[in-house]
Amino acid sequence: MPDLLLELFSEEIPARMQAKAAEDLKALVTGGLVEAGLTYEGAKAFATPRRLALTVHGLTARSPDLAEERKGPRVGSPEKALEGFLKGAGLGSIAEARIVSDPKKGDFYVADIKKPGRPAEAIIAELVPSVVRGFPWPKSMRWGAGSLRWVRPLHTILCTFGPETEEPEIVDFEVEGIRSGDTTAGHRFLSPASFRVKRFEDYVTGLDKAKVVLDPARRRDIILHDARDLAFASGLELVEDDGLLAEVAGLVEWPVVLMGSFDEAFLAIPPEVIRATIRANQKCFVLRDPSTGGLANRFLLTANIAARDGGQVIVAGNERVIRARLSDAKFFYEQDLAASLESRLPKLEKITFHEKLGTQAQRVARIAALSREIAPLVGADPDLAERAANLAKADLVTGMVGEFPELQGLMGRYYAAAQGEDPAVAAAIEEHYKPQGPGDRTPTAPVSIAVALADKLDTLTGFWAIDEKPTGSKDPYALRRAALGVIRIVLENGLRVGLISLFLRRAGFTNAMAADLLAFFHDRLKVQLREQGARHDLVDAVLAEQAAGRSAPATDDLVLVVRRVEALGALLATEDGASLLAGYRRAANILKAEEKKDGVSYDALAIDHALLETAGLPEERRLVDVLGDATGRAEAQLAAEDFAGAMRALADLRPAIDAFFAAVLVNAEDPAIRRNRLAMLAGIRAACHLVADFSRISG
Structure with missing residues (x-):
């Protein structure tokens, strides 16, 4: 079967756009x-x-x-x-239409439409220009007198089609004066001459010879x-960086x-500053001394050319730029050290956090x-927690x-020390x-925990109070990430804190706002637990039962919610648990119908015990x-949190439930006996609801 090869050759495409x-x-x-x-x-x-x-x-x-049969209007x-x-x-x-009779609706016209197939070359010749003209670049430009928009000026289009056993043909079309062909060019400097291409295999080989790794x-x-x-040859280790590598x-x-x-x-200079300077400005890797x-004091750069002098001039040029950048960084660092973090706090009064939430100083x-209120709950010193919170944002106004900006917090630590x-x-x-993402670590030191929770809870309650919540896929203030951060801090440190009481510490925060924000946390908790392999229906079952007020603790104690989910999952994984669920469903279904x-x-x-003794x-x-x-x-056991x-x-x-359903007719003729037996089923339902809403469990 034939193969298609397409290449769109242009000026440099930004690296961040290439993969998409x-x-x-392709799509x-x-x-x-x-x-x-x-x-x-x-x-x-x-x-x-x-x-x-x-x-x-x-x-x-x-x-x-x-072939298509299209029904038309009625005759007449x-x-x-x-x-x-x-x-x-x-x-x-x-x-040219047929008349078809319908016993109920009468006679109708029907058209028999035949659409002959088309050669693939004709389809490709129509398709590719439309793809090029409507390509979804995040940013594009128009050049010359044409109307085509592309990320950078488009030079040539290569498009060949044909089977492996035959000479492929050029699929002929034109896009804004650029006619398709079967030639491409190699490396801009090492092999700029164009060369002819037949199919993908010799395309890759030709590019390789022309100093292009496709x-x-x-x-x-x-x-x-x-x-x-x-790095190894110099006795050093590469500090690997997947983002920079890509x-x-x-x-x-x-x-x-x-x-x-x-x-x-x-x-x-702090190593993070050196790495940020060299990475951001020169796209170079830093090296570590294993000893x-x-x-x-070495770095690695990636050139786009095999220079005749072995790259000496290229290296020297990068060294000059890095020397200047590190000199600037050293200047910023020394200037920042000259003033205390506390002396910088007045500058926060001039920085607006959000027009409805005040300045950074107010925040x-x-x-x-x-932080001071949370500190006793997490075993932190209240004075240290308050001090850390007061200085936490001061590095935002430092030169470094x-x-x-990605060094915020880190530089504050250096300056505070x-x-x-x-x-x-x-x-x-x-x-x-922290944590700023799923791969980021969570704080474990008590003072860090207190300030991290306070920072995220202030953000969440603040935007909830002004009704700026995430909608759909939009989350401009990263509130989902903040909630997941709170959840991870709480769960990974086993913290027994009631979220509702923390929400309500914000002035003007109502019970309705707190309930809505807690529901948002529950949604994030479900996401977190699903990623860890927990069944979503078990999470729903535990949350629904606790929210109904029939069992304690409340759903704002996330540690206990998770422990309940884990215990419920362990029960249902056993034969007894599966049978209990089946018995519950049978009892619940009968009750639903009879109620x-x-x-x-x-x-x-x-339950009427006297009736049970005489007629049971x-x-x-x-x-x-x-x-x-x-x-x-x-x-x-629930009271003891076991x-x-x-x-x-x-x-x-x-066993008792299985035996009951095997021997007892619930809907007995005697109304009193029937009511007593339905009360027993209600007892089964209530017992199961002590731990979870079993009606929400699937499977």
Whole structure:
């Protein structure tokens, strides 16, 4: 079957756009081919700084013939209706239509429409120009006199199609004066001459000879292995950086890794500053000295050219720029150290956090007060927690954080340590932002925990109070991340805190706001637990039962919610648990039907023990005895927060429930006996609801 090769050759495509552009090209072209009736075996897209390429192999040579039967108006319909039918069906006159009789609706016109298949070349020639013209670049430009918008000026389009056993043909089309062909160009400097391409295999080979590595994954591998080897040869270790590696691989077509150095005096700067400076400004990797664990005064750069002098000029140029950048960083660092963090606090009064939530200074005051209140709950010193919160945002107005915003918190820790603050305060200044994502660590030191919780809770309650909540996929203030941060801090540290009481510490925060924010936390908790493998229905069952007020603790104690979910999952994984769930469902279904029929709830109906002794069956008496014992033990275990024990107590109901349903007719003819038996079923339902709403459990 034929293969398609497409290349769009342009000026440099920004590295951050390349991966998505390649996937977009693949999706748009293959989607259009399939929509046109073609099928294919596989497709793969590639990107380099100057080209997007796509290969589609096993593509059918022609779309199939199609036959369609289109029903039209009734015989005798007005002329306008007939004209519309003829136009839509592509018929010249009504005589070309068939008349079909329907016994109920009468006679109708029917058009038999035949659509012959089309050659793949014709489909491609129509599809590719439309893809190019409507390509979804996040940013694009228009140049010259044409109307085409592309990320950078588009130079050539290569498009060939044909089977492996034959000479492929150029799919002929034109886009804004650029006619498709079968030639491409190699590396801008190392092999700028154009060369002819037949199919994908010789395209890759030709590019390789022309000093272009087409596959981004291969470019990344080359850079990574060469960097490791160069570092090892110098007795150093590469500080690996996946994000930087991906970016650098998008900047070069022929990667050549080179090593440079800088003055050792710059190592007095915090290592994170050195790394940020070299990474942000020169896209270079830093190296570690394994003998000391600290950074070495070396760096690795990735050139896009194999220079005749071995890269000496390139290295020297990068060294000059890095020397200047590190000099600036050293200046900022020393200037920042000259003033205490506390002396910088007045500047926060001039920075607006949010027009409805006040300045950063006002926010710091709220966080400091809340940190002091949270501190005893998490085992932290209130004075240290308040001090850390007061200084936590001060580094936002330092020169270093102004230059590198990603170092906020970290620089505050360095400055706090340098000015003699308590180590717990310095650590909390850095860690109060954490965790910032699923891969980030959570604070574990008590002072850090108190400030981190206060910071996130102030953000959440603040935006809830002004009704700026996340909607759909929009979350401009990262409130979902803040809530997940609180959840992770609470769960990973096993903190027993009631969220509602913390919410209500904010002035003007109502009970309704608190309930709504807690529901938001529950949604985030479900996401967190699902990612950890917990069943969403068990989370719903526990939350629903606790929210109903029939069992304690409240749902704002996240640690106990999770422990209940875990205990419920462990119970249902056993045979007794599965049978208990089946018995509950049978009891609940009977109660639902009878309560609807009788118009009453049997939850409040007490079991008549006297009637049970005179007219009850042994299986009934046994169920009531076991039900009373199991319920009492479960309630005691729940009070002691032994959820696994409570689940085991309920599991003991299983044999008695099975025997009851096997021997007893619930809807007895005697109304008193029937009511008594329905009360027993209500007892089963109530016992299970002590731990979770079993009606929400699936499976």
